[in-house]
Amino acid sequence: MTDFFNKTDLSRKDAENIVSNTLNNCDDGELYLENSKSESIILDDDRIKSSSYRSDLGYGLRAITGEVVAYSHSNEISKNSLKQSADNLKSTLKSKKGTYNNSISKTNEKFYNNINPIEKKSLNSKLELLKEVNNYVRSKGAIVQQVTASFAGEHKAIEIIRSGGEVLTDARPLIRFNVSVMLEKNGKKETGVYGIGGRQSYDEYLKNDNWKKVCDEAFRIASVNLDSKPAPAGEMKVVLGPGWPAILIHEAIGHGLEGDFNRKKTSAFHNLMGQKVASEGVTIVDDGTLHQRRGSLTIDDEGTPTEKTILIENGILKNFMQDRLNARLMNTRSTGSGRRESYKHVVLPRMRNTMMLNGKYSQEEMIRSVDKGIFAVSFGGGQVDITSGKFVFNCTEAYEIINGKIGSSIKGATLIGDGPSILKEVSLVGNNMMLDPGIGTCGKAGQGIPVGVAQPSILIDKMTVGGTQL
């Protein structure tokens, strides 16, 4: 465990006193301390392009009264610095008065004791493995023009000190292994990317030559795209494959169900609680407790234990995702969804692992039912405008469907839809739910945090495909 008060003139007692003193007349707040270490090794263009190591240390002091949040952060853990932060907070909240709520929920059992992906596997073996990856992919033939492979590992220790001296701690490992392949055939170039990761040691992901499957998949996606034709343009039926395509759920629905947008009434869902927002058979949950997934944490960044939150049950809107601030102002409870990128950032209600649960149809049935449409297997990034509800995402692997059969692959199409109405267009929910491979990062208000998604195949009756073929 990290001792944040080692090697500084600030004792734990001092810190507790400053926190209690500052937060006395506030509704909420805490001192958040963070010590993170991360390592990144990148192989590119036949050589190790970079090996870097980062160590980050800092605190964020937060005070909240009513709707007003005062925040101050610094990398200097010292008496002077913390006092300056405290003064800064007091001056913002000088005319406000609140009542501090001392109660915090009982916590989960710690998820990730003793996993440190950086120290556990030696740098040498990581360097060797990247070279093997490069050789393995390039041995697939002369069409392989470029290979990039990388390891990224992180270990983050956090501590939360609340007014009254309550202390909560957590340790969070996170790793990612990624391969990108560029192929060239007859003057045409295409890229394929695949990655895996989660909150475990590297060995768990790389045993049994698992890394070869990652390489094979990146190569396969690039090969498919080499033979692709331009995507169609216009409204049509879309079948989404299982797993990672659930970022559609994340973008289209998830963000709109975050507490802050609904308290501020800027989400298209803010007045729809208890109402039918999706087709029958659609159930969506956000789960922070899944085994070793990117979005799984013992506690959120305010100390609330994570949980499985039902957002939509059989088409009916049941819950928003809440942090403490928005829960208090909306008279409900925190769902353990208060997250921040680091001590440099304020807490916001965020997603963890967002999943659409199984229905009863097979993927084959869905495809058979489509006369003209597309089958989207994988996506790059997505984005949503919370207020208008419009969202997009980019296909990285997709095929046309003609008369119930999968046809040629199509390249680079963007799908665009309307969040509140898209779930009503879901006509069939598959029985093949899959988790994503562990690669998702969600961006909101300039903060990137690791998340997961999952879904079975689904059939959407009407969506706009943004290709170039009219």
Added chain:
Amino acid sequence: MVKDKDYLKKTASFCIDLAKKLGATSSSAAVMHSISETVNFRNKKLDESDRSDNLGVTLTTYIGKKKSSISSSNLSEDNIKDLIERCIETTKITPEDEFNSLPDKDLLGIETKNLNLYDDDHISNDEKIEYLKEVEESAFKKGIINTESGFSETKSNFILANSDGFLNGYKSSSFSASCVAVAKSNENMERDYEFTNTCHLHDMAKPDQIGSLAAKKTIQKLNPQKIESEKISIIFDRRISKGILSSLAAAISASSIARGTSFLKDKINEKIFSNTINVYDKPDIIRGLGSSYFDTEGVKAEELKLVDQGILKHYLVDTYNGKKLNMQSNGRSGGTSNLFFEKGSISYKDLLKLNHRTLYITETIGHGSNFVTGDYSVGATGFMVENGVFKYPVSEITIAGNFKDIFKNITLADDLEFKYATNAPTMLIEGMVVAGK
């Protein structure tokens, strides 16, 4: 107060000296400090204050042609020592790369003229609050149901050092304010924004300008229609048109060229835009948002005419990729500085009238740019313009094409302004495909 030059120099020199003592044959270090204070308002009330104090160091060590780097926000001497030791150990086992090296000594930059990038003025949070009150007062028009605005002040200082004796840095400042408004009509909600961002406090736009523009733009977007899929002329508002330059910059970075992953590889001295198009990257604009005295490696950056009468003249070259490509660094490690299209010859009004029907785009969403193939496909919102008149808002459509074609079919208006680090006039593009109904 941001840390002074002496403190930063001392820390940077400590790193360089220790690295040498531990066996580095060369090294470079950067030490940065910034303090930023932000106040946010919502619906005419104080919502959030944020003070951010960021100190950081990065160090790259070389042993011959081996290289590794560390970075940290913990500048205690013990920690720095541990990290440098770790960095040296890592460097020793990292394989050699023949192209690794510090920049050539005679390319290193020194300050020759004062670019006036630092304004010592400080605006207190109470004064920020006064500004934001005016912003929101002018934003609350009929139909607006929510406003969020913010005012941010940042002061930064940094030092870049290397073992060839380079030890240079400078202070900079940034002041910015923005307003996001939400409007509602029936069940439709729309959001839009306006902002100002400058080096010097007194160059900022007036608060009522920010608020009323944000509100006006938002209300205009209400009750949009989806249009049919078709091939149609498109105009990019200045918010969006600068993105075409960012795409150009990504595609001509020496790193993409050296890796062979750019659609503009081997296109030097070839025509990639139409005759009328000129693109400049100018690092020495006084108070410029992208101005700098040298690049992230310390190399002096001169003004470059990247595109001359449609012909690509330069890549953006750093030391490492320059050596790979057998080219000299042109001080673009870290990218472009103040990048802009030379303004066109047609007025904004005439550009709108050039076609009977034009789709005017004000916002794009999604990450649909592929720099390997040049394919481009993004979600868009905007307005249908008929005979120069804005008719109705449009949303839930996508626009798609390929940069190779897009670049050749650009007509620029004469309304270039310097609001960002990368700037372009309003832009007409022929031949893109819209996907809608």
